[in-house]
Amino acid sequence: MKIVVCIKHVPDTETKIVIVDDGKSINSNGVKYILNPYDEYAVEEALQIKEANEESEVVAISVGDDSTQSSIRSALAMGVDRGTLLKTGNFALVDPFSVAKILAEEIKLESPDIILTGKMSIDAYGSQVPGLIAELLELPVVNLARDIVLSEGKATVKRDIEGGSETLITTLPAVISAEKGLNNPRYPALKGIMQAKKKPLEIKEINLDETDVEIIELTYPKQKPAGRIVGNSADAAVELVKLLRQEAKVI
Amino acid sequence: MPQLNSPDFFNSSSLLNDEEILIQNTARQWVEKEFNPIVVEHYRAGTFPMDLRFKLGEMGFFGANLPEKYGCAGINNIAYGLIMQELERGDSGLRSFASVQGALVMWPIHEYGSESQKEYWIPKLASGEKIGCFGLTEPDYGSNPGGMITRARRDGDSYILNGAKMWITNSPIADIALIWAKNEDGIVEGFLVERGTPGFETPEMKGKLSLRASITGEIILNNCRIPAENKLPGIKGLKGPLSCLTQARYGINWGVIGAAMACYEEALDYSKTRIQFDKPIAAFQLTQQKLSEMILEITKAQLLTLQLGRLKDAKTMEHYHVSMGKMNNVRMALDIARSARTILGANGIVDEYVSLRHANNLESVLTYEGTHEMHTLIVGETITGISAFRV
Numbered sequence: 001m002k003i004v005v006c007i008k009h010v011p012d013t014e015t016k017i018v019i020v021d022d023g024k025s026i027n028s029n030g031v032k033y034i035l036n037p038y039d040e041y042a043v044e045e046a047l048q049i050k051e052a053n054e055e056s057e058v059v060a061i062s063v064g065d066d067s068t069q070s071s072i073r074s075a076l077a078m079g080v081d082r083g084t085l086l087k088t089g090n091f092a093l094v095d096p097f098s099v100a101k102i103l104a105e106e107i108k109l110e111s112p113d114i115i116l117t118g119k120m121s122i123d124a125y126g127s128q129v130p131g132l133i134a135e136l137l138e139l140p141v142v143n144l145a146r147d148i149v150l151s152e153g154k155a156t157v158k159r160d161i162e163g164g165s166e167t168l169i170t171t172l173p174a175v176i177s178a179e180k181g182l183n184n185p186r187y188p189a190l191k192g193i194m195q196a197k198k199k200p201l202e203i204k205e206i207n208l209d210e211t212d213v214e215i216i217e218l219t220y221p222k223q224k225p226a227g228r229i230v231g232n233s234a235d236a237a238v239e240l241v242k243l244l245r246q247e248a249k250v251i
Numbered sequence: 252m253p254q255l256n257s258p259d260f261f262n263s264s265s266l267l268n269d270e271e272i273l274i275q276n277t278a279r280q281w282v283e284k285e286f287n288p289i290v291v292e293h294y295r296a297g298t299f300p301m302d303l304r305f306k307l308g309e310m311g312f313f314g315a316n317l318p319e320k321y322g323c324a325g326i327n328n329i330a331y332g333l334i335m336q337e338l339e340r341g342d343s344g345l346r347s348f349a350s351v352q353g354a355l356v357m358w359p360i361h362e363y364g365s366e367s368q369k370e371y372w373i374p375k376l377a378s379g380e381k382i383g384c385f386g387l388t389e390p391d392y393g394s395n396p397g398g399m400i401t402r403a404r405r406d407g408d409s410y411i412l413n414g415a416k417m418w419i420t421n422s423p424i425a426d427i428a429l430i431w432a433k434n435e436d437g438i439v440e441g442f443l444v445e446r447g448t449p450g451f452e453t454p455e456m457k458g459k460l461s462l463r464a465s466i467t468g469e470i471i472l473n474n475c476r477i478p479a480e481n482k483l484p485g486i487k488g489l490k491g492p493l494s495c496l497t498q499a500r501y502g503i504n505w506g507v508i509g510a511a512m513a514c515y516e517e518a519l520d521y522s523k524t525r526i527q528f529d530k531p532i533a534a535f536q537l538t539q540q541k542l543s544e545m546i547l548e549i550t551k552a553q554l555l556t557l558q559l560g561r562l563k564d565a566k567t568m569e570h571y572h573v574s575m576g577k578m579n580n581v582r583m584a585l586d587i588a589r590s591a592r593t594i595l596g597a598n599g600i601v602d603e604y605v606s607l608r609h610a611n612n613l614e615s616v617l618t619y620e621g622t623h624e625m626h627t628l629i630v631g632e633t634i635t636g637i638s639a640f641r642v
Contacts, residue, residue, distance in 0.1 A: 033253070
C-alpha cells in the first residue's frame with residue numbers, strides 16, 4: 001500500500017509574528033517553523049497504516065522553500081520513507097489553489113492508495129487544500145477524520161458532526177484530512193532522526209503560474225482594550241451586573 | 252533555519268546543524284509532556300517514575316552517543332549534550348538517571364568491556380530493560396577515591412568482593428552495578444556485579460533534601476562472589492573510573508544549563524505578570540538586573556559548552572576542560588535558581604514553581620561528580636603545574 005501525506009512547514013504557534021513593510025508577508029527571520037500539527041496526525045496515521053500493512057510505503061510531499069526541508073526531515077524522522085519538496089520561489093505568497101495544483105500533479109506521479117493531510121494549516125487556516133486536491137484528482141474526499149479503518153479497498157471514516165458523530169465509507173484512493181484526536185503522534189526517536197539523514201529527499205523546482213487569489217494585506221489582531229474597575233464595595237456588584245448586561249451584553 | 256526551543260540570546264542555533272536542533276526540540280517536547288506533569292509528585296514522595304525507563308529507552312536517550320551497533324543512536328556529543336540539557340530542564344534527577352546509565356555504565360562497558368560484555372549489556376541498558384549503577388565513592392573516600400577500601404580477591408574462576416559504596420545513584424533499583432575495587436596488588440579494576448548475587452545489598456539512603464526524584468543508595472559487598480569474566484578486561488588503575496566521570500561530567504556541563512533555563516524562563520514570565528505598586532515587577536530595575544545577569548550567564552555557558560562539545564567530537568577534549576565547564580556551569584545554574592526564587596517571592600517556596608526544586612537539586616550537582624572545590628584545584632593544577640591535592 002502506498003500512502004502519500006501532504007505536509008506544510010508553518011510558524012510555531014508560540015512565535016511572535018512580525019509583518020514586513022509591504023504589509024503582505026511576515027518576516028521569517030527568527031521565526032521558529034514546525035511541521036503543521038494537524039499534518040502530524042496525518043503522518044502518524046500513515047505510519048500506523050504502514051505498520052498494519054506489509055510492504056507499504058509512506059511518502060511526504062510538501063510545497064515550500066528550502067527551509068521546508070526541516071519539516072520534511074521531521075516527518076522522515078517519525079518514520080516516513082521518503083520525501084519530496086516541490087520548491088517554489090516565493091512560498092509565502094502561494095494561494096491554496098496553486099498549492100493544490102502542484103501537489104495534485106506530484107500525487108498523480110505517485111499514484112497512491114490513500115492521500116492523507118491535516119484538516120488545515122495553523123498559519124493560513126484555509127482548509128482548502130484537501131478538497132482541492134481531491135477535485136483535481138477526481139477522488140472522493142472526507143474531512144476531519146477522527147478514526148480511519150481500511151479494509152478491502154475501502155476506508156471507513158468516523159468524523160465528528162454537530163451533536164454527534166458520523167461514519168462514512170469511501171472507496172480508495174481517497175483524500176482524507178485529519179482532525180485533532182485521530183491518533184497520538186509519536187515523537188521522532190533518536191534512531192529515527194539519525195536514519196532520516198539517509199532517507200531520500202527529492203527536490204523538484206516548480207514554476208508558479210499566475211495566481212488567481214492574492215494577499216492584499218496582513219494585519220495584527222486588535223489590541224484588547226484595558227479593563228475597567230467598577231468599584232471596590234458590595235454596591236459595585238450591582239453596577240457590574242448592569243454593565244455586563246447593558247454595555248457588554250454578555251449576560 | 253531551524254531554531255533551538257530554548258533561550259538563545261546569541262543565536263547559538265546558527266552554530267548547530269538541523270539534526271542537533273531537531274534532537275533538542277524533540278527532547279524538550281518529550282520532557283514537557285512525559286515528565287514535567289509528574290515530577291512534583293515524585294519529588295514529594297522521594298521516588299523516581301520507574302515506568303519512564305522504557306520510554307527513555309525507546310527515545311534513545313540512554314548512551315545516545317554510543318554506536319548503533321549496540322542498539323544506541325550514535326549521535327554526536329553536541330546532540331547528546333542538548334538531550335542532557337533538556338532532561339535536566341525537567342529535573343536534575345532525570346538527567347542523573349540517564350547520565351549514570353549512559354556515561355557511567357554503558358560507556359565504560361563499551362570502552363573497557365569484552366566483546367561479549369558489550370553485546371550482552373549495552374543493548375539491554377540502551378532499551379531500559381536493565382538499569383545500571385556505578386560504585387566508586389565510599390563512606391570515607393569521596394574526593395580521594397584512590398584511597399578506596401573495597402577489595403577484589405581472585406579465587407579460581409571467581410573474584411570475591413568485599414567493601415561498601417555510598418551515595419550511589421540508582422543502586423537500590425539497579426540490575427547491574429559496576430564496582431570499582433582494588434585487586435591484591437592494590438590496583439583499581441572494574442567488576443560487573445548482578446543483582447541477586449549473594450552478598451550484594453543496596454539499602455536506600457533516606458532523608459535527602461535534594462535530588463528527591465532520584466533514588467540514592469549504598470552498596471554493601473559481603474564476600475560477594477562473581478565470575479572472573481565479569482571483570483572489565485580493558486582497564487587497570489584509577490584512570491578507569493576517572494575517565495567515566497569525565498564522560499558524566501560532560502553531561503552535567505550541559506544538563507545544568509537546562510536547569511538554569513527553566514528557572515530563568517519561570518522568573519521572566521512571572522516578573523511580567525506579577526503586579527506590585529501598579530506595575531509588573533519586571534519594570535523594576537532590580538528585577539531587570541537579576542534577569543539580565545541570568546541570561547548573560549546562560550549565554551556564556553551555552554557558548555563555553557558548545558566549544559567543549561566541539562572539542563569532544565574532535566577528540567581533543569581534556570579532563571581539565573570538563574572541570575572548568577563544571578565549575579562555571581553548576582555554580583551559574585545554582586546562582587540563577589536562587590535568584591529566580593527571589594523574583595518569585597513567597598510563591599517561589601512552593602513546589603508549584605520549579606526554581607527552588609532546581610536550586611535544591613543543584614546543591615547535589617555542585618558536590619557530586621567532583622566537588623566544585625576539586626574542579627577548582629584541577630584547573631589550578633593545570634595552569635600552575637603544581638597539584639594542591641595529590642600526595
